[in-house]
Every structure is written in C-alpha cells, then in structure tokens.
Amino acid sequence: MKAYFISDQHFRNSYEKSEKIKLDKFRRFVEHIKGCDALFIVGDLFHFFFEYKTQVPKTCFEVLTMLKSLQDSGTKIYYFAGNHDFWLGDFFSEQIGATIYKHAQSLVIDGKKFFITHGDEFVAGNKVFRYILRNKLCIRLFYFIHPDIAYKIGAIVASGCGILSHKRGQILWIKVYRIVNQKFLENYDVVIFAHIHSPHWLHLKNKDVAILGDWVRHFSYGKFEKGKFKMFFWK
Numbered sequence: 001m002k003a004y005f006i007s008d009q010h011f012r013n014s015y016e017k018s019e020k021i022k023l024d025k026f027r028r029f030v031e032h033i034k035g036c037d038a039l040f041i042v043g044d045l046f047h048f049f050f051e052y053k054t055q056v057p058k059t060c061f062e063v064l065t066m067l068k069s070l071q072d073s074g075t076k077i078y079y080f081a082g083n084h085d086f087w088l089g090d091f092f093s094e095q096i097g098a099t100i101y102k103h104a105q106s107l108v109i110d111g112k113k114f115f116i117t118h119g120d121e122f123v124a125g126n127k128v129f130r131y132i133l134r135n136k137l138c139i140r141l142f143y144f145i146h147p148d149i150a151y152k153i154g155a156i157v158a159s160g161c162g163i164l165s166h167k168r169g170q171i172l173w174i175k176v177y178r179i180v181n182q183k184f185l186e187n188y189d190v191v192i193f194a195h196i197h198s199p200h201w202l203h204l205k206n207k208d209v210a211i212l213g214d215w216v217r218h219f220s221y222g223k224f225e226k227g228k229f230k231m232f233f234w235k
C-alpha cells in the first residue's frame with residue numbers, strides 16, 4: 001500500500017504566473033505518484049469551486065485533467081471537501097471517479113486506523129461564512145448568478161474567509177490539539193488535519209499526527225507506505 005495526502009493547493013481561477021508555477025509543480029507531483037494506490041485530497045484544492053449542473057469552470061481544466069489521468073493510472077482518489085471547495089458536485093465522482101467526503105472520516109488503511117478531516121468543521125473561525133456555505137437557499141440562489149460574476153464574488157468571499165481564519169491562528173491550534181488528543185484516546189493510529197496551512201508532523205509512540213500544510217508556500221505532502229506515515233516537501 002502506497003498512499004499520498006495533500007491539501008490546500010488553493011488553485012485560483014486565474015492564469016497568473018504564480019498559478020502557473022504551482023500548476024507545473026502539481027503536474028510533476030501527479031506524474032510522480034501515478035500508479036500508487038491512493039491520493040487523499042484533504043480539502044481546499046481550489047480557492048473557490050462552485051459546480052453548476054451543466055458547467056465546470058474552464059480555469060480548473062488543467063487540474064481536472066491531471067486528476068482524471070491519475071485516476072486512470074489506477075490511483076484511487078479520495079476528495080475531502082474543504083471550506084473553499086465545499087460546493088463541489090458530482091463531476092468529481094461521475095467524470096473523474098473520485099470518492100467524495102463532505103465530512104471527517106474514519107478509515108482503515110493497511111490495517112491502521114486513520115482519522116481524516118479538512119479540519120474546518122472542528123476549528124472553523126468564521127461561523128457566518130460556514131453557515132452561508134452550507135445553506136441550501138444560498139446555494140440555490142447562487143445558481144441564478146451568471147458564472148463569470150459568481151466566480152468573482154466567490155473569489156472575494158473566499159479570500160475574506162482566509163484572512164479571518166488566519167487571525168485566529170492560536171485559537172485554531174488549541175482546538176486542533178484538543179481534537180488530536182481526543183482521537184488518540186479513541187485509538188486512532190494516524191490523525192490527519194489540513195486547513196491550517198502550516199505543515200507539522202509528529203510521530204509519537206507509534207502514532208502519527210499530521211497537519212498537511214499547503215501548496216501556497218510549503219508544498220508539503222504526506223506519504224503512507226508499508227504501514228509508515230511520513231511527511232515531505234515537494235521541490
């Protein structure tokens with residue numbers, strides 16, 4: 001069993017130079033892991049993602065084709081929706097073949113008990129934004145906005161959300177440690193968090209806790225191979 005864990009790429013709906021550099025790095029990463037057993041995308045792959053019934057944004061085309069070719073290589077993709085891409089729809093399950101999770105999951109991988117979450121449902125700083133994101137009426141209203149305008153609004157809201165949650169950094173950490181401690185008491189072997197954008201990995205008494213970091217500044221990822229979890233930085 002060989003599986004990889006990534007999160008918080010925050011791919012934006014733009015063709016800016018920094019996005020192209022990120023895309024190139026991601027393409028090399030996907031090529032490198034092709035054929036492994038599984039890729040766990042632990043949320044916020046996109047800075048903002050909203051799927052219409054018949055449309056997906058063309059600025060996501062490259063990332064979507066990379067995921068499709070990865071899935072076709074035999075690597076199973078598990079996608080945990082984050083707070084920035086919570087609105088992803090059935091395109092990922094039907095066209096790409098990924099398994100979608102909208103909440104934290106308890107999974108057994110190679111005999112080890114994993115607790116995997118994007119994290120915002122436990123440590124969310126901005127409850128108003130979370131409520132709007134998950135409100136069915138808001139989602140329905142959003143469908144009526146022209147996609148070009150909807151994506152502009154989405155980008156502004158998503159960026160505002162980022163600033164708010166980073167301000168509350170220290171509170172987030174206390175909450176994360178509380179959850180990790182709880183999960184270890186519940187006999188999990190590996191606890192995986194994302195969302196915080198700061199990579200951390202702790203191996204203690206045969207247990208692992210990993211905060212996956214991001215691909216905005218750190219390009220960090222987790223690897224689980226032959227029963228051992230480790231974290232690395234992609235160059």
Ligand SMILES: [Mn+2]
Pocket residue numbers: 043044082083084118120194195196
């Ligand atoms: Mn997040």
